[in-house]
Amino acid sequence: MNITSDALLTDLYELTMAQAYLAQGMTDIAVFEFFVRKLPPQRNFFMAAGLEQVLSYLEAFQFSDADIAWLDQTGGFSPASLSALRAMRFTGEVHAMPEGSLFFPHEPILRVTAPLPQAQLVETRVMNLLNFQTMVASKACRSVLVAGDKPLIDFGLRRAHGAEAGLLAARAAYLAGLAGTSNVSAGARFGIPIYGTMAHSFVQAHLDEAEAFTHIAEAQPRNVVLLIDTYDTEAAAEKVVSLAGRLNARGISIHGVRLDSGDLADHARKVRHILDRGGLTATQILASGNLDEERIQVLVAGQAPIDSFAIGTAMTTSADAPYLDCAYKLQEYAGRPCRKRSEGKATWPGRKQVYRRIGTDGRLNGDIITVEGDCREGQPLLDQVMQGGQRVASPPSLEDVRRYARLSLTQLPAPLRRIDRADPYDVRIAPALTELAEEVDLHT
Amino acid sequence: MNITSDALLTDLYELTMAQAYLAQGMTDIAVFEFFVRKLPPQRNFFMAAGLEQVLSYLEAFQFSDADIAWLDQTGGFSPASLSALRAMRFTGEVHAMPEGSLFFPHEPILRVTAPLPQAQLVETRVMNLLNFQTMVASKACRSVLVAGDKPLIDFGLRRAHGAEAGLLAARAAYLAGLAGTSNVSAGARFGIPIYGTMAHSFVQAHLDEAEAFTHIAEAQPRNVVLLIDTYDTEAAAEKVVSLAGRLNARGISIHGVRLDSGDLADHARKVRHILDRGGLTATQILASGNLDEERIQVLVAGQAPIDSFAIGTAMTTSADAPYLDCAYKLQEYAGRPCRKRSEGKATWPGRKQVYRRIGTDGRLNGDIITVEGDCREGQPLLDQVMQGGQRVASPPSLEDVRRYARLSLTQLPAPLRRIDRADPYDVRIAPALTELAEEVDLHT
Incomplete structure (x- = not known):
């Protein structure tokens, strides 16, 4: 399933509309913006991610001969349309907030400015x-905020929604501040640090739990993390203590143990006690098993002696909010601002910019959404990143994006750092934008 | 992002464990089974899907030279392990329930029988x-059950979790009984019928809504479905009536209109009245916009004059239950049955079979889970589908799978057809299996 170069990965109506635009000569410049309409319950902010993959997609955008042949046999496309589609490349401009930026409802994070058929087709x-x-970066931030300096690892691939979801979730989570992932392919593709322990099956395949621990230690002597809850957690911790001397004599130290079931705080205390009493004070405790930001917060607040957390399904699927109420809307065509007025789904017209003020405490102090060119106090958040279908600069490294994301999180006002719903952040609509909306409504 | 052939798409611990197994000569036959531990709230059954992609993955499973080189540079793998991984193919057996089968918690739907390192690596x-x-097929069934004979279309690609999620969700939803998808690539790859209408942007890009309708009708004359809620739904319906005569004179009939916002039942009634009064009694009404099985049930029960529904995000992300509590567990190694006893996560040991009784009314009448070889009344649900790493038969067509799924749904007892939670279906554990579990516990 080769997906990156798949221009057919679109809704049929995009192609039908492109055909109509081409037939009518409607190839003037269109401006579309991507934004999210509202925060999911219990969320206080979003973190932008995915721009890098969008730009790669736009740079590579083209229909292959096979794509065109397939479209042809559907009978829905004229020879002229097919020929125009075959020749089409993305030649437009993109303005965007950098990945790792915090943003709020109705703030555009991406603006596409391109001939109408192109801008429509890529929607x-x-x-x-x-x-x-x-979605994943915004979810992952919440665990990062409650975990403090305890490292978090992504274990989500098995319940991610397919392969690409597993790969891109690992990327988004790392960007948002996780320490790494279990996903080997994400390590190979994105350079994300990879982590692994052992499974219950490994213990079960052995007749003896201690023998299983020895075998896995020999197989990964530099990173021994033993899973101790297959049968009896505390009994297994005692076995770990017994083994440690023999392994140490062979130059292998037990880096950690993993707890994956039961009352994690209670087991962690008992296991910590057993390890310490056995002299394994440097052996860490990793917790996993249906963790999310709420459980991590409880464990951290309760001072459970857990050194790091693995989070999987809840983060990778953003289980409490598995989609964003996002939109990619036409804001201007051929120099004419436009807006949608459908009930409950009205949008702000025109090319927009977001200005953000930072307070003297270094924290976010209010955003204003206005029309492009209406300069306001603060920092404009959307930058040009693509011109004539090509990036204007080489992409930042994932490490750079991750550093920017960390900086962004330090700018969050205290109430917004909480994982329950806080009073909304102050985002205003500038008079220039409300005036434009009124003007547009007069003419439609 | 070429994903099918990606053997690195796995958790690091699978590779570490494989290295340990190989080092210890633990290459005897292992049996793993995939099952789901419990039903999500409000769900009454699952529908099996994804087997076809699993078998393709297993048949193609191998590490490339590039994969091995990447693993080598991590420093975590011995030359002997890397060489064994490079040569490894999947040579095992697979037993499975056919796609489209209904199943219940703790019933295995897939059993992998293979040398331990292979069976572990593919987990x-x-x-x-x-x-x-x-997950998607089980979710989509619910809309199929409440929609009766009204066709359903998948519109979920834009909020699917990446590309593969969009493609495989279209497949799973079609299998479960949807009529088709908007996803063009899913049409090209899987032969699923594709459907499309038009977007609000198309209307906005025109100065005049009626002109937009004419242009899209000309671009897809055989399937004119006009989106009428961009500004004022009923006013747009009147425009549709006015246009119909002119389009008819050119041989173009208006197949349908789409409602995408507001009170869909109310708009549908008003629009139906306007269309009928204008003579467009054959013009259908398609509804979309945040639909799920609950909203469809209300619309159908209220006899809203809606002919078909498009469902997107809620189905594609299975928004009320965006993951299954599923597991792939070692049940036997080297002829020795095993089980995990972790708190709240205990499993039934051994190779299992599920027998299903069908009542005289043609409905499901109770399942029993037992050990393989313990024949029980009813139909055994797991069949062998792979031998020596190859399929034992060519794959059924997606149409055949879809027919089987439809038949399966007709076998659901009435209470389980409801979209709220019913009393659980009768699934029993056979004495032979409880005895085996007790025996295994005695020896571990």
């Missing part, structure tokens, strides 16, 4: 990429 | 594939 995949990574 | 991707498609 589906642009949304697909931005929705998913932004 | 992550096997789970990733079965969890996702089974």
Whole structure:
């Protein structure tokens, strides 16, 4: 399933509309913006992610001969349309907030400015990429905020929604501040540090639990993390203590143990006591098993002696909010601002910019959404990242993006750092934008 | 992102464990089974899906030279392990319930019987594939059950979790009984019928809504479905009536209109009245916009004059239950049955079979889970589908799977067809299996 170069990965109506635009000569410049309409319950902010994959998609955008042949046999496309689609490349501009930026409802994080058929055709995949990574990064931040300096590892691949979800979730989570992932392919593709322990099956395949521990230690002597809850957690911790001397004599130290079931705080205390009494004070405790930011917060607040957490399904699927109420909307065509007025789904027209003020305490102090060109106090958040279908600069490294994300999180006002719902952050609509909306409504 | 052939798409611990197994000569036959521990709230059954992709993955399973080189540079693997991994293919057996089968908690739907390192290494991707498609098919069934004979279309790609999720969700939903998808690539890859209408942006890009309707009708004259809620739904319906005569004169009939916002039942009634009064009695009404099985049930029960529904995000992400509590567990190694006893996560040991009785009314009448070889009344549900790493038969067509799924749904007892939680279906554990579990516990 080779997906990156798949221009057919779109909704049929994008192609039908492109055909109509081409037939009518409607190829003037269109401006579409991507934004999220509202925060999921219990969320206080979003973190932008996925831009890098969007830009790669746009740079590579083209229909292959096989794509065109397939479209042809559907009978829905004229020879002129097919020929135009075959020749089409993305030649437009993109403005965007950098990955790792914090943002709020109705603030555009991406603006596409391109001939109408192009800007329309890329809608589906642009949304697909931005929705998913932004969703995961926004979710992962919450665990990062409550975990303090305890490292977090992504274990989510098995219940991610397919392969790409597993890969891009590992990326989005790392960007948001996780320490790494169990996903080997994500390590190979994105350079994310990879982590692994052992499974219950490994213990079960052995007749003796202690023998299983010895075998896995020999197989990964530099990173021995023993899973101790297959049968009896505390009994297994005692076995770990017994083994440690023999392994140490062979130059192998037991880096950690993993707890994956039961009352994690209670087991962690008992296991910590057993390890310490056995002299294994440097052996760490990793917790896993249906963890999310709420459970991590409880464990951290209760001072459970857990050194790091593995989080999987809840983060990778953003289980409490498995999608964003996002949109990619036409804001201007041929120099004419436009807006949608459908009930409950009205949008702000025109090309927009977001200005953000930072307080003297270094924290976010209010955003204002306005029309492009209406300069306001603060920092403009959308930068040009693509011109003529090409990036204006080489992409930042994932490490750089991760550093920017960490900096962004330090700018969060205290109430917004909480994982329950706080009073909303102050985002205003500038008079210039409300005036433009009124003007547009007068003419439609 | 070429994913199918990606053997690195796994958790690091699978590779570490494989290295340990190889080092210890633990290459005897292992049996792993995939099952789901419990039903999500409000769910009454699961529908199996994803087997086809699992078998393709297993047949193609191998590490490339590039994979091995990447693993080598991590420093975590011995030359002997890397050489064994490079040569490894999947040579095992697979038993499974056919796609489209209904199943219940603790019933295995897939059993892998293979040398331990192989059976372990494939765990992550096997789970990733079965969890996702089974989750989507199980969710999509619910809309199919409440919609009766009204066609349903998948519009979920834009908020699917990446590209593969969009493609496989379209497949799982079609298998479960949807009529088709908007996802063009899913049409091209799987032969699923594709459907499309038009977007609000198309209307906005025109100065005049009626002109937009004319242009899209000209671009897809055989399937004109006009989106009428961009500004004022009823006013747009009047425009549709006015246009119909002119389009008819050119041989173009208006197949349908789409409602995407507001009170869908109310708009549908008003629009139906306007269309009928204008003579467009054959013009259908398609509804979309945050639909799920609950909203569809209300619309159908209220006899809203809606002819078909498009469902997107809620189905594709299985928003009320975006993952299954699934597991892939070692049940036997080297002829010795085993089980995990971790708190709250204990499993039934050994190779298992599920027998299902069908009542005289043609409905499901109780399942029993037992050990393989313990024949029980009813139909055994797991069949052998792979031998020596190859399929034992060519794959059924997606149409055949879809027919089987439809038949399966007709076998659901009435209470289980409801979309709220019913009394659980009768699934028993055979004495032979409880005895085996007790025996295993005695020896561990």
